[in-house]
Amino acid sequence: MPAISFQSVSKSYPSPRSPHKTFLALDQVSLDVEQGEFFGLLGPNGAGKTTMISILAGLSRADAGSASVMGSDVVRDFAQARRNLGVVPQELVFDPFFNVREALRFQSGYFGIPNNDAWIDELLESLGLADKANANTRQLSGGMKRRLLLAQALVHKPPVIVLDEPTAGVDVELRQTLWKFIARLNRQGHTVLLTTHYLEEAEALCGRVAMLKSGRVVALARTSELLKAASSNVLRFKVDAELPESLASRARITGRIVQFPAHDALEIERYLAAVREAGLQAQDVEIRKADLEDVFVDVMSRNHEEATDHAR
């Protein structure tokens, strides 16, 4: 029995541009996440990641297909599916009427678990919130609110944890605390489904990833296999001026930094020669191994054409 299963799930929303048209957010998505996996759901904004999570959590309803958590259908057996699921939402939301401990007690109570203070204390301790237990949620910093959201998602000890961009806007120290804690939960047997824009995090944590684009799964494999299948090297250098279009279209450009996927020395030499011929000087040249971000960029650009006309 998979921990999470999506079977031919489709979902459309009214198009923001034209009220008479619909925007297809998910198009026949099927994928399974096995128990105990640390699974990454990657994709650009609007790819359908949050829609998938929303369907799983019962915040949205699929137009077609089905989804389940630990074998329980999220519509027909929603109560059991939600008992098995802990979701950390993307937005920093809180209830300003209550303090941290009350927020956790209420969340525990909603799941039918009274007198859960031992576990609540453990969560507060593990997430560095113990000294804020009696503070109003309004008084917490952004990072603390994020940690409280995680504690609320875990208060009923769900076997499946879903994290929707949990480190967005979070400082490095807190990010590491969060990952250490979540990795520990995964080692203890919890299944983790993660969406993130930080691909180095996904590469470090996720055993398997799915890449989504325009509501479709365009890649689904073990992280190690994706890295193996990618170009083995990346040529990286800096330039002070704009690259000619013929080169720019093949490169990943971040400010002054230019990166080309390269398979061998000949290809590297060819790129550098082309830069020279364009009258530019490549500085700080280095060659490194391809990472998940390179794979992501490659997969997304390969699927660009077929996914562009996706609105109907």
Added chain:
Amino acid sequence: MSCPATMKKRQTMRDELSAGIVLAAPAGHANAAMIGWRTLFYKEVLRFWRVGFQTVGAPVLTAILYLLVFGHVLEDRVKVYDTVSYTAFLVPGLVMMSILQNAFANSSSSMIQSKVMGNLVFLLLTPLSHWHWFFAYVASSVVRGVAVGVGVLLATFWFTTPPFVAVPWILVFAVAGAALMGALGLIAGLWAEKFDQLAAFQNFIVMPMTFLSGVFYSIKSLPPFWQGVSHLNPFFYMIDGFRYGFFGQSDVSPWLSLGIVTLALAAASAVAVQLLRSGYKIRN
């Protein structure tokens, strides 16, 4: 690569998790659901109690001001029932008006605040069904409405003490009226997308229907046309039935009032439950 012992340990933990052993849930799901309902009810009560000055104290003061002003101005000029002074007549009306307005305000403001602030997601992610939501929101509205009503009643003892001829009628109409307004508040809170829309619902529907329901007068004092119009207002029956419990006198039979209030409560509850079941404006 993990060693076999570690892999075995992880598999055992996964088996326990999937079997629900590690889950700290209580034995039965029905029991868990009751605890869930109780928690939501308690949270909703605590929510208004935390700001008691605003949610209980302020409406009590407003009702007392109404009693002082209207009672002082009209005491010697208006005679409603033969044996009842105008100030005494006013008391049950003001108590019921406070109950109704505050029961409505409780569920509607809680729902819209949670929607606008986004913290409704904490509830949406839980296994609570639409029935649990409905009963928790409505029951907490009844508690607030009755708390304010008791506060107003106690404060009016300073000025006059109305007779309590039939206490069961007082209790029945207080609870049924508050429940009806709690259900209506839930509908308004689900429908409204911003505070402005909720205020419009409150100011253009609830407030006029309350004021024109006989809080300050007996509808027998109205011209026949307006008497007829008043009979179409369900708020009139709530106040008239409630007042019967105090004086044993009313404009219409308390049984008729109870029937109409019960029907209105059933209709409002059916709409509220259906909106919650379909996830109207809260689930996509």
